[in-house]
Amino acid sequence: MKILLLSGLYPSDAQPRHGIFIEHRVAHIAQPGDEVRVVAPVPWFPSRNPVFGRYAEFARAPRTAMRRGIAIDHPRIPVIPGLARLTPGLMAAALYRPITALRRTFDFDVIDAYYLYPDGVAASRLAAQFDVPVVLTALGSDVTLIAQRRAERAMIVAACAGAAAVTAVCGALRDELVGIGVDAAKTLVVEHGVDLDLFRPPADRAALRTRLGIARPTVLIAGHLIDLKGQDLAIRAIARLPGVRLMIAGHGPNDAAYRALAVAEGVAERVDFLGHVDQARLVDLYGAVDVVANCSEREGISNVLLEALACGTPLVATPVWGSPEVVKVPEAGVLTSDRSVDAIARGMAAVLADPPDRGATRRYAERYDWNETGRLHRVILAQAVAAHRRAG
Structure with a gap:
């Protein structure tokens, strides 16, 4: 089976963490005899000057690349600010020629598209044009x-x-799709996995905590510093938990505001802003801290949840979208009653006072196996190809 993956969410040298969960998923889909090519469109931008932030990262993305043995094309697409409704059509039109050229040497059987808008909408139009x-x-x-x-x-x-x-990636998203009119019979849940070899409990947690300078009870929250991730709620919650330290991994536009909030709440000395944290260091942090918090307003299934559990660390998570499907047993931690400072503080206090066995937490995480995710997804792709061929 020849699979063409299409998604703007895919890592590159310019954005190495961008959509990395899709790269993990793809790495576990292909079976012997399968071939995969990736088309990961990038918004066109004229300058690589870092002053333009993430737009400059788009410009720095290579035109072609090879990652994990898979060839990747990064064609440029036009994006018009303020006219997002035009993006799917512009994407489909911009991709038609490069995909036509690609098909001369890679006669793909199916398009596998991630993120419904604009990527999925464009992919659906292209699939009709290429009759796949x-x-x-x-x-x-x-x-x-x-x-x-x-x-x-x-x-x-x-x-x-x-x-x-x-x-x-979770039942809550499936239910919402069915609720807005998508056919329930063709809508399936295939959960994300986690790299269980990379994310694993430390061999000597006490030594790791010493090396990282962690002595007091410590909570970690990881993610882009933006409103919907809720780091401000975690800071306010820590203010109600004397003696507890908060580590914030990530960067983003709210950095200065959150630092000011920590000062205003009187906890600046107990809140560490770590900035961008690479994957190897993140594994150490997961394994060393006592709790990982997720205070998001909305999530599918957050990678942070699965990565923390795989390292044996319990969670405190707000009850949004896919999170209740992960934090549903005691060994996973605590699902808060709502997304409020009081509920988050109570959840943190509860887990710190009576943490689950870290070995049990790790064993629970092992159900989120990328191999099984890939197997299930490949079955769906193969069924799609077989049905299309039968239909003529």
Whole structure:
């Protein structure tokens, strides 16, 4: 089977962590005899000057690359600020020529597209043009945010109607898709996995804590510093827990505001802003801290949840979208009653006072295996190809 993966969420040398969970998923889909190519479009931008932030990162993305033995193309697409509704059509039009050229040497059987809007909508249109089936995957904000807008919702529902199958990374996303009109019979849950070899409990946790300078009870929250991730709630919660330290891994536009909040709450000396943390260091942090918090307003299934559990560290998570599907047993930690400072502080206090056995937490995480994710997803792709061939 020849699989063409299409998604703007895919890592590159310029954005090495961008959509890395899709790269993990793809690495476990292909079986002997399968071939995979990736088309990961990048918004066109004229300057690589770092002053332009993430737009400059788009410009620095290579035109072609090879990662994990898979060839990747990064064609440029036009994106018009303020006219997001045009993006799927612009993406499909911009990708038609490079995909036509690619097909001369890679006659793909199926398009495997991730993120429903604009990527999935564009992929559905391209699949019709190339007469191949398409499988769409919903990841999170494409459903929880974008699909709540009328025009975008209509395009998403139409794209799903034309797809051979639609997968979602959690049941909550699937239920929402069905609720807005996507056919329940073709909408399936295929959960994300986690790299269980990379994310694992430390061999000597006490020595690791000493090396990292962690002596007191410590909570970690990891993610982009933006409103929806809720680091401000974690800071306010820590202010109600004397003696507890908070480590914040990540960077983003709210950095200065959150530092000021820590000062205002009187906890600046107990809140560490770590900035960007690479994967190797993140593994150490997960394994060393006592609790990992997720205070998000919306999630599909957060990578942070699965990575922390794989390292044996319990969670405190707000009850949004896919999080209740992960934090559903005592060994996973505590699901808060709501997304409030009081509830988050109570959850942190509860886990710190009576933590689950870290070995049991790790064993629970082992159900999130990328191998099984890849196997299930490949079955769906193969069924799509077989049905398309039968239909003539």
